[in-house]
Amino acid sequence: MTDSKYFTTTKKGEIFELKAELNSDKKEKKKEAVKKVIASMTVGKDVSTGMALFPDVVNCMQTDNLELKKLVYLYLMNYAKSQPDMAIMAVNTFVKDCEDPNPLIRALAVRTMGCIRVDKITEYLCEPLRKCLKDEDPYVRKTAAVCVAKLHDINAQLVEDQGFLDTLKDLISDSNPMVVANAVAALSEIAESHPSSNLLDLNPQSINKLLTALNECTEWGQIFILDCLANYMPKDDREAQSICERVTPRLSHANSAVVLSAVKVLMKFMEMLSKDLDYYGTLLKKLAPPLVTLLSAEPELQYVALRNINLIVQKRPEILKHEMKVFFVKYNDPIYVKLEKLDIMIRLASQANIAQVLAELKEYATEVDVDFVRKAVRAIGRCAIKVEEAVERVVERERSLGASCRELLQKSGPSGLVAGRGAHGAPLGTQSPAGRLCPSCVRRDQPQARAAMIWIVGEYAERIDNADELLESFLEGFHDESTQVQLQLLTAIVKLFLKKPTETQELVQQVLSLATQRSGPVPLGAASGLYSWLLRSLPGLFAQEPVTSAFPNISEETDLIEPTLLDELICYIGTLASVYHKPPTAFVEGSRGIVHKSLPPRTGSSESAESPDAAPSGPPPSEPPAVIPTQGDLLGDLLNLDLGPPAEGLDSLALPAPSLALDWALTAQRVAWAREGLDSLVGPGGAGLAWSVLSPGSPCPEPGSGLGAHSSAGGVGSGRLGQPAVAPRTVWLPAMKAKGLEISGTFSRQVGTISMDLLLTNKALQVMSDFAIQFNRNSFGLAPAAPLQIHAPLAPNQTVEISLPLNTVGSVMKMEPLNNLQVAVKNNIDVFYFSTLYPLHILFVEDGKMERQMFLATWKDIPNENEAQFQIKECPLSADAVSSKLQGSNIFTVAKRNVEGQDMLYQSLKLTNGIWVLAELRIQPGSPGLMLSVKCRAPEVSPYVYQAYETIVKN
């Protein structure tokens, strides 16, 4: 016995029959009758049957049979609107049911009442709803919460007047997570139609409530809560981080909507996190797997996911840069998935994977679907343009790409043109002979394809053996061709002439006469006129410029979303807006003035100048801030700064945000000071002072005057702000030893780059030029990363300041002492040699922080005889101050302990060649000295580590 029997009655008298059944005494009969009515309702037909029976059905409502009750409720929801007067009949039953002892019935009644969209009923709804919102049973409360949204939809004024919104807001703090979730959902829906009303007024307390509820409510509730969280603006990066930490577990949820909403929250709040935070990198890594997993879901989910990934990839390409392969198209993917995957493949294409991508795209070009093939061909072009630099690495691929271009040009008209342009970016067969092209393959199809083909022939004429024949064959039909083809042909033949002048002179004359004869559009005549003029007047000159520019370069960036829109769309990840890549204002019906959302600004003034996605790859915190705040601003910052008690244990991952930002600023400022010779610091009166310090009379500047001012001013906050220690410049090569060239310098390490800061002074009477520098092999393989760039010759008595970046990939030879560096400097006069000692801490790398466990294990592991002890005298700093100073030079405090009044700091650092050094620093309050124990597998570095410590601490 199935329900399909309910559909079968269509004879006359049916209504009469049903009426009788509905009024029957037997419950079973009644129920069957209502089912019949409902059945006809479900297929949307026979509305009249349903309506005629209205009073009879409503009469069945007063029953204790729950199924019958539910069925009648179902019926009411559908038809009440068309019979408002009749619907009033049901009100009493509803009100009564709202008092029922069974919570299921109470909830059902309030829920159904909300669905009856009749104004008159809503008046009666208020009282029961108010009760239900405060019901003892959470099931009723959560149903009532949704009911407020329903009522608001029908009569917004009533809801506001009755104060339901406030009650709803109170429910956000409800003890039951499901109630919280529904309240949030209801408020969000109401807020959407009233963007100005400050309904979801989020503060740290309510956020905390939401985060707690997030863990416990249903998957759908999680979506509502996450979407709501995304609208919150954390007050600083700490709060942002703590929210991120609590949201991250949602990335492992089985429901893809939960995952995407969590991604939205993370993408948004990440914006506030500083890039050099360890957590930032961790978060980036955590985002990739869930996004990849979304692609193994059903195709419809994949589609939405891909549209969003498209945005994410544009905003933060680093997240998915290693996941290219998951975007490879499968033969039986639906077309809408294929097209999206292709788009993302292009976005992810880079030098590293271009070969793979091109091979894959070529594969697609043989598929059946025309749209897809067209897009694949376009993609080849775009990739080639995008990764122009990679061309030489992929010669092999190029050859096949060239071959497929040829095929494709015939296949797919306009898109072939793009492929042609693509080949322009990644010169087709730069090294590979294209051989002979088959004329028949060139001769077909649309003019655009022909134009592109001709362009290719012209561009690579020297590698196409029969280029002249091919072009000549086109000349026969020259007058029938479109202007585009004619122009292209003209250009190609001129190019060919330039490459093979002897064989093609006739051809050129032919085309020029053809072109000038023709009373065609201006550009053609003009162009041919220009070419004939060029050829006549400059026979020996290769007129490459005008010829090659005939095919304008296009940029692959054309499809990129404009950055401000992208930022806005990132706030709408997971919504329809993200599917359409348009802000909601552009398309959502009835949205009464959507509030524009924007990404939160990154905290810290100095960082604002840094574009968030400028870092192409590599470790995120690799860039120094681009703009250095002026001194006034900086001091202002310093004064405003709440430098409260030092963060408990700097070994915790993050520094407090403001100090971190300031750290950046100071670092930048320090560099600037150093470069400007410190004079900006000592004020107007002190200008020029710095130069005199470095005059030949005082070969080794003492940290007096200018430098003293430097360190004291810089030290305003330096007690707790770590910054790389930079020793003052010393004279390495005195003028008398080097025929008048004086070199003084120092070493520094700024955010991952080692540099040698040099000051070259010409003390001779002649101009110096042609400078170059070379290092001898040394213990850590230090070598100049760039040539010595001195552009103008150095006039007598002139000084030039240079910062030479260094790397550690040079050849290695152990030196004595270990940190000895032998340098040769050449100029137009002679070659000079000198040697200098570099402080070891320029070799301490940024990721030198060891895990606690690791540290313990390693400490035990290293034999005791490798331990060396030193004493650092006269250093009256507190443990925290020391720790932060050291951290500035990449000596990281792993743990801190207090033993019998002594502060013990356990620290780790790593050298550029991967040697780990562990240290224990003992600080006795009251005593000015520090005890340092260093343990390392290579004990010979220990004394230099000690020197480094001393330099840094006393800096």
Added chain:
Amino acid sequence: MIHSLFLINSSGDIFLEKHWKSVVSRSVCDYFFEAQERATEAENVPPVIPTPHHYLLSVYRHKIFFVAVIQTEVPPLFVIEFLHRVVDTFQDYFGVCSEVVIKDNVVVVYEVLEEMLDNGFPLATESNILKELIKPPTILRTVVNTITGSTNVGDQLPTGQLSVVPWRRTGVKYTNNEAYFDVIEEIDAIIDKSGSTITAEIQGVIDACVKLTGMPDLTLSFMNPRLLDDVSFHPCVRFKRWESERILSFIPPDGNFRLLSYHVSAQNLVAIPVYVKHNINFRDSSSLGRFEITVGPKQTMGKTVEGVMVTSQMPKGVLNMSLTPSQGIHTFDPVTKLLSWDVGKINPQKLPSLKGTMSLQAGTSKPDENPTINLQFKIQQLAISGLKVNRLDMYGEKYKPFKGIKYMTKAGKFQVRT
């Protein structure tokens, strides 16, 4: 939120509609039909279709389009996930999800849909809870109901609905306490012409059937949990415990559920259990082409590959094929150009092959596209990623349950390019 739902069959009839807010005229579906016409195949109908006043979000499953209508900005994934959940629920309730079955059970369907959404907000989507609210129809129950007049609708508030473990009802009782876990892995792969792997990844799931009395608390540990770095859990799994100890700890729902799905990405090396040797040759001038494929086992860890099925969409230029298989049955449909070969088991001593000729349309040049070979297969008792369950323990209850773990590897989207 979700405004309305329309169910549309493949011939374009709307056979069920449900509205959770005001009624939306079914004429809104005309936009859907337009899109359907443009897309040549049902699978290619775009899942999101804008209309002047609404958005239509659809999923296509069991040859039925489930079209949701929304009016305001709603997360589309939320809607699509929900639609899939509707389909799953129907399947769970009625065994299959088809137009006939839905029509046969239209009232139950209606009641279930009403229970699942309220004003467009999801209400109860866990099938355990739904089944307590509205009992699935069984032949026995229908008979009993007609005699006794009792109903399909539960009149008690489902217990799980509000507890901390909403997925489990209280007072579960079984005489035989048992817990079965199936580790099922699907390999998605693209193999290129020369037989090397372009991409390969594993989608794995652990499906459970748990019938245990009371409130059991289970822990499941793996020999090699490191494999699972990209996982999605059932809400019952305690995430913190997994993060810290790599142990799955959970109070299971009652009955069948998916405990976990995971993804082993292309970066790990994925073992490819079969290979296909192919020689498909369209000769340029003659009207006959050669076709030959052989399937063989590769990295199967000594297990048998069974249920092998080869399908390939041949190019349009192929008129017919005359082939002889060494085993199994093959068919070629000259209209759709679909070749399928049901191979069965692979015997490593005698590799199955399919050889013969293709007759090609005379006078045309050789087809541009090469056919792609789709492969299906199954390997019992093997999880190809190497994932292995270490042990399953139960706490919180006194009895000793019966435990079982099964492994299986299947082909997902496994394609060989020729």
